[in-house]
Amino acid sequence: MVFLPPPHLASASRPAYAEAYANILVAHRRSPLTSASSVIILVAPDVDALCAAKILAELLKQDDVMHRIIPVSGLADLERMKDELVTYAELHTLILLNMGAILDLSSENWFGEFSMKLTVHIIDSNRPQNLANMFSGGENGERFIVWDDGEAENMGEERKAWEALTYEPEPDSDEDSELDDQDEVRSNEDDGPDDDEEFSERGPSGKRRSLGDGDRSQEKRRKLDDQSTRLSREQRDTYHELIAKYYGSGSWYGQSASATMYILATVLERVDCDFLWLAILGLTFQYTTARISRDTYDKYHSIYYDEVFRLNPLPPDVAANTTDAITAMSPDDLSVRAAEELRFMLFRHWTLYDAMYHSSYVAGKLGIWKERGRKRLTGLLAKMGFSIPQTQQPYAHMDLDLKHQLRAKLDSIAPEYGLVELTYPSFARCFGYRASPLSAADAVEAVGALLDVAGGIRMEVEVEGARHGGEWFGGGRLWEGGRNGEEKREKRIEVGSRQKDGDDDADTDVNGEERKERTWWVKNFWAAYDALSDIVPLRDALSLAMSLHRAIIRQGTSIIDKQDIRTMRSHRVVVLSQGPDLALFAHPGVLARLGLWLVDALRDRLPGTKIGGLKGRGKKSLPFVVACLNERTQTYVVVGIMGALDFGDVRRNEFGLAFIEAKQRCNARSRHSTFDASVLEIEQEDLKLFLETLCEVGEGY
Amino acid sequence: MALPQSLRTSVTPLELELIASEQLVEIVPLITMEKTAFISGAYGPLRPPAKCRIPLWMATNLKLKKKCHIVPPEWLSVDFLLERLTRETSRPEFSKLPFRFAEIAKVVLDVASDDVQNADKIKSLLKDLREARQAKSRDGLQKLDHSELSLPNLCSMEINEIRPFFIQSMGILTQLVREPSAE
Numbered sequence: 001m002v003f004l005p006p007p008h009l010a011s012a013s014r015p016a017y018a019e020a021y022a023n024i025l026v027a028h029r030r031s032p033l034t035s036a037s038s039v040i041i042l043v044a045p046d047v048d049a050l051c052a053a054k055i056l057a058e059l060l061k062q063d064d065v066m067h068r069i070i071p072v073s074g075l076a077d078l079e080r081m082k083d084e085l086v087t088y089a090e091l092h093t094l095i096l097l098n099m100g101a102i103l104d105l106s107s108e109n110w111f112g113e114f115s116m117k118l119t120v121h122i123i124d125s126n127r128p129q130n131l132a133n134m135f136s137g138g139e140n141g142e143r144f145i146v147w148d149d150g151e152a153e154n155m156g157e158e159r160k161a162w163e164a165l166t167y168e169p170e171p172d173s174d175e176d177s178e179l180d181d182q183d184e185v186r187s188n189e190d191d192g193p194d195d196d197e198e199f200s201e202r203g204p205s206g207k208r209r210s211l212g213d214g215d216r217s218q219e220k221r222r223k224l225d226d227q228s229t230r231l232s233r234e235q236r237d238t239y240h241e242l243i244a245k246y247y248g249s250g251s252w253y254g255q256s257a258s259a260t261m262y263i264l265a266t267v268l269e270r271v272d273c274d275f276l277w278l279a280i281l282g283l284t285f286q287y288t289t290a291r292i293s294r295d296t297y298d299k300y301h302s303i304y305y306d307e308v309f310r311l312n313p314l315p316p317d318v319a320a321n322t323t324d325a326i327t328a329m330s331p332d333d334l335s336v337r338a339a340e341e342l343r344f345m346l347f348r349h350w351t352l353y354d355a356m357y358h359s360s361y362v363a364g365k366l367g368i369w370k371e372r373g374r375k376r377l378t379g380l381l382a383k384m385g386f387s388i389p390q391t392q393q394p395y396a397h398m399d400l401d402l403k404h405q406l407r408a409k410l411d412s413i414a415p416e417y418g419l420v421e422l423t424y425p426s427f428a429r430c431f432g433y434r435a436s437p438l439s440a441a442d443a444v445e446a447v448g449a450l451l452d453v454a455g456g457i458r459m460e461v462e463v464e465g466a467r468h469g470g471e472w473f474g475g476g477r478l479w480e481g482g483r484n485g486e487e488k489r490e491k492r493i494e495v496g497s498r499q500k501d502g503d504d505d506a507d508t509d510v511n512g513e514e515r516k517e518r519t520w521w522v523k524n525f526w527a528a529y530d531a532l533s534d535i536v537p538l539r540d541a542l543s544l545a546m547s548l549h550r551a552i553i554r555q556g557t558s559i560i561d562k563q564d565i566r567t568m569r570s571h572r573v574v575v576l577s578q579g580p581d582l583a584l585f586a587h588p589g590v591l592a593r594l595g596l597w598l599v600d601a602l603r604d605r606l607p608g609t610k611i612g613g614l615k616g617r618g619k620k621s622l623p624f625v626v627a628c629l630n631e632r633t634q635t636y637v638v639v640g641i642m643g644a645l646d647f648g649d650v651r652r653n654e655f656g657l658a659f660i661e662a663k664q665r666c667n668a669r670s671r672h673s674t675f676d677a678s679v680l681e682i683e684q685e686d687l688k689l690f691l692e693t694l695c696e697v698g699e700g701y
Numbered sequence: 702m703a704l705p706q707s708l709r710t711s712v713t714p715l716e717l718e719l720i721a722s723e724q725l726v727e728i729v730p731l732i733t734m735e736k737t738a739f740i741s742g743a744y745g746p747l748r749p750p751a752k753c754r755i756p757l758w759m760a761t762n763l764k765l766k767k768k769c770h771i772v773p774p775e776w777l778s779v780d781f782l783l784e785r786l787t788r789e790t791s792r793p794e795f796s797k798l799p800f801r802f803a804e805i806a807k808v809v810l811d812v813a814s815d816d817v818q819n820a821d822k823i824k825s826l827l828k829d830l831r832e833a834r835q836a837k838s839r840d841g842l843q844k845l846d847h848s849e850l851s852l853p854n855l856c857s858m859e860i861n862e863i864r865p866f867f868i869q870s871m872g873i874l875t876q877l878v879r880e881p882s883a884e
Contacts, residue, residue: 062766269731270767330821332814 017260018267020121020145021059024093027119028065033090039067040088041095042081044675045525045589047285047447048125049098051278052257054532056095058274059265071525072099074674082110095121098257099675101129105144106136116143123147123257125286126675128247131162149255158246161239168236250642250652251677253291258282259300273429276307277336277440278532280427281447284440287424290596294424294648301425308336308427326437328430339439340407341426345549346442349542352398352406353381353391358549360600361647365418368601369557380417384409396436418604421647431535438538442545446538449545450528452589455520548590551581556597565598568695571623574598575636575687578629586630588679591639595626599643621651625694627687636687640678653678662693710865714804717857721804722758727772730763757808764812771813774799777806779819782826789833795854803831803858838863847874 028038039060043053053069060067072078078099085091094111101124106112111120120143122133133146134155152159262279265271283304287297312335326337344362347355356362356377366380367373381391385405390398410422428439531537559565559574566573576585585591599622622643627636640655656677663670663680668690670682682690704713723741730747737745744755752772755763763769775781776799788796799805806827814820838859841852850867 062768064766272767332820 016267017147017264020147021264021268023119024121025063025065027092027117031090031092031117035090036066036068037088038090039065039093039095040085040091041067041069041097042072042078042099043069043525044098045071045073045451045521046098047444047451047528048256048258048282050447050451050525050529050532051282051285052097052123052261054529055258055261055265055275055278056097059261059268059270062270069529071522073521075672086114092117093119093121096124098124098126100124101126101133101146102677104130104132106132111144118143120144121147123260125253125256125291127151127252127254128249131158131243131246132166135159135162136166147260149260151254155246157242161242165236165239165243248657250654251656252650252652253286255300256282256286271307271311273311273334273336274533276304276311277427277429280304280336280440281444281532284426285444285448288441288444289592290599290643290650293644293650297424304427305338305425308338312336326428326430328432328437331433333430333432336427336429337437339426339428340423341439341441342407342410343422343424346445346542346546348395348436348439348442350546351392351394352386353377355395356381358553360597361422362419363553363556363597364601364603364605369560376417380413380419383416384413435535435539438535442542443538445545446541447528447531448589449548450531450537450541451524452587453544453548453584454524454527454541548584548593551584552590552594552597555579555581555585555594556601559598560601565602568691570695571625571640573625573691574627575691576626576628582629582631585628586632586637588637588639588674588676591626591628591637592641592679595624595639595641596643598626599624599641600647603643603645603647620645623655625655625691627691629684630681634684635681636684637673638680638682638687638690658694658697662690662697665697666690666693668693710868712861714858714861717801717861718804718808719758721801721857722761722808723756724801724805725754726757726760726774726805726809727752727754728760728763728769729772730769732763732768757805761808761812771809771816773809773813773817774805776802777809777817777823779822779826782823782830786826786830786833789830789837793837795834795837795852797854798830798856801857803827803856834859842867845870845874847871847878 024039031038041053041056043049057067057069070081072081085094091114100122103110105120105122111118122144124146129146133144134148134152256279258279259282262271262275265275283297283300286292287294326339344352344355344359347359350358357368357374362368362377363373366376368377378388378391382388386402390402395403407423410419414420414422426440428437429443430437527537531541555576558579559576564574566575576582579585585594603622622645624641624643625638626641627638629636638659640653640659642651642653642655644651659678659680662668663682666686666689668682668686670680670686670690672679673681729752730749732747733749734745734747736743739759741756744759745753747753747755747769760769760771764771785796785798806823810817810820810824817823834856838852838855841850842863844850845867850871
């Protein structure tokens with residue numbers, strides 16, 4: 001396993017992205033058994049991986065390389081996929097997107113047993129990465145290539161530590177401990193030999209005597225050699241500590257996978273607006289789901305800003321810096337423009353009042369869940385000069401001049417209410433005359449909603465004009481998304497199982513359920529994948545995203561109202577066991593969003609707790625654990641979120657490790673159903689015990 | 702064939718496009734390729750950044766894979782088309798245009814609109830040209846008789862449009878002429 005430096009750090013001796021890509025092409029063209037399963041791309045279910053997959057698929061299509069994209073939902077799914085992949089004889093390239101960095105892929109559990117001609121490329125934004133993946137070399141190692149973003153240059157210490165520990169033999173074989181003992185006596189480091197060393201000292205010393213004098217010269221030679229390379233005990237300890245610190249400081253995120261793919265496209269000189277838009281979506285996703293800090297976002301944003309102007313030269317008289325002022329210049333205008341984005345959720349598709357009500361930032365500052373807070377919101381809007389009927393109109397129907405003034409008014413009046421930093425620089429894309437320009441944040445919301453809930457749950461979606469007794473009585477309609485095919489499949493399964501023998505029914509039911517569970521999730525993936533390139537399903541998905549948000553707000557406000565948040569010593573816990581949207585929140589993606597909303601909303605009202613690094617000298621943050629009951633499977637889905645105290649800052653998420661440790665301590669029956677270690681599915685009866693153990697684990701920090 | 706009856710006698714526009722794609726266009730390649738033999742002939746070598754003439758079908762394929770830039774033919778420019786349009790609207794006969802201009806223009810604008818300058822203006826000019834010529838050809842059909850129909854400078858798509866009609870009608874007219882009306 002080697003890591004690839006990014007192109008700006010590459011040199012003749014260190015191949016970078018372009019060479020790895022060229023190798024994929026060469027392998028494809030030269031192998032006699034090339035078929036559609038020669039190049040397989042495994043994609044994790046998040047927006048960033050989806051964008052990266054799309055860029056990569058397009059690049060491969062342009063080079064006439066047949067490939068397959070397979071969505072993988074979690075570790076269990078990956079194992080199942082691995083068992084299936086072993087049977088493919090013509091597989092020579094495997095690409096993992098946003099998964100696998102933490103796994104030791106060359107071990108027998110994973111891909112160590114595959115044939116030698118298989119190359120595995122790992123493009124993953126999750127950190128920490130398994131150091132074995134990064135640094136081990138050798139023939140087996142060359143098969144696994146990690147595409148790095150430049151961070152590995154700063155990991156020199158960890159590299160040294162890992163190499164030293166892996167390549168030096170352990171100090172508990174006989175001769176080593178004997179030599180160690182002698183070293184220690186010579187250097188007077190320890191207080192005294194340990195017990196086991198005394199034991200082994202007697203052993204080999206007996207052996208030494210029996211070997212006779214002839215070997216003494218050999219041992220002396222060995223001693224002299226080994227002194228130069230022998231690791232002292234204390235060095236070994238420091239190395240262990242360094243590596244433990246690397247793995248133990250929680251999880252964070254590096255460069256997005258779509259950014260890596262965009263860099264590849266740049267190196268191959270094949271970028272265009274579509275790739276740029278996908279890369280922007282990946283970055284915005286990372287920012288809006290609090291995976292990267294504002295500084296990192298700004299850094300990447302400036303790169304994309306330059307790219308936008310390079311690829312889409314605007315005529316000089318058109319100066320638009322808000323998405324409202326952007327209009328498509330021609331029916332085929334598909335260009336990307338830079339625009340400032342307000343922090344309101346999907347505000348261009350809602351009424352203004354709704355958008356501010358549903359945005360977690362505003363909600364937190366104004367205290368939306370209380371009636372008093374809602375009055376403050378209307379007060380703020382009134383101060384800005386928006387009358388109540390105006391704010392209740394869908395945004396598209398608001399007066400034009402009000403829209404243009406919105407930004408200026410917000411800047412001047414909102415700070416009085418404590419709402420600062422309401423905008424951040426972002427991008428928007430025109431779609432010709434087919435749809436109004438869509439901002440990156442809105443697109444990310446829509447695609448994310450499709451990934452989470454496009455099929456498999458009943459979602460009521462509001463029809464525009466349904467409020468205030470509009471033409472369409474009965475406010476909503478059911479989201480059609482992936483459900484039509486779903487129902488047909490249900491019928492087919494039922495008919496099939498009825499025809500089988502009676503005693504098989506129970507099994508087929510369970511399998512049918514599982515298959516349904518898997519298939520609806522795969523359908524969501526493909527629905528989201530299609531929506532990335534087609535504006536019509538993307539726009540429809542916006543209404544789905546809105547109803548998802550409504551559900552989150554409903555649940556969030558009821559939690560805060562009922563004061564359902566229990567404060568433990570080191571973190572806060574919310575357990576959802578009833579409510580109208582319980583089935584909705586049984587999905588980890590939706591639950592994570594609820595957690596993020598709570599963190600944002602309560603940021604100013606709760607003191608941060610000092611959950612720290614390994615020695616308790618960490619920074620203050622807001623750890624949150626949210627659990628939701630899944631009635632169908634009688635399990636709880638638990639999500640841990642580490643919120644930061646400042647808006648725009650992120651903390652490393654240590655809940656992954658905490659969960660694993662708590663799980664081991666209390667022997668709870670649970671499994672990690674996604675790639676994120678901080679998301680856990682646990683049996684109903686074990687939840688209470690698990691939460692208590694989690695507190696103990698937290699205190700250990 | 703799966704076409705409705707009325708369309709089976711003539712060629713479809715897609716087929717005309719295929720035939721027109723055999724014509725050579727100029728490209729600026731981004732990849733290198735040796736002189737390669739294809740069924741219709743040998744093309745290449747491609748040596749960037751030198752221009753090269755290859756058939757339109759190959760240029761389209763390369764362009765979609767971002768491996769070349771298509772140089773639009775000289776007649777696909779605002780000045781040329783504007784001049785032809787004024788000529789079209791001022792005189793009663795058809796102005797001279799490349800025989801397969803409609804098909805080539807469509808393919809080039811679909812695939813390589815970023816290589817064509819002022820693509821929107823050209824699209825609207827092409828639309829105006831088509832409307833003007835269509836009006837003229839409709840008028841010209843009134844002069845139809847049994848022996849000849851002369852419409853000089855008509856282009857391939859337009860001929861294809863009226864071909865089923867005038868073949869049938871000329872046939873009927875010939876019959877009528879041969880057998881003087883028996884009352």
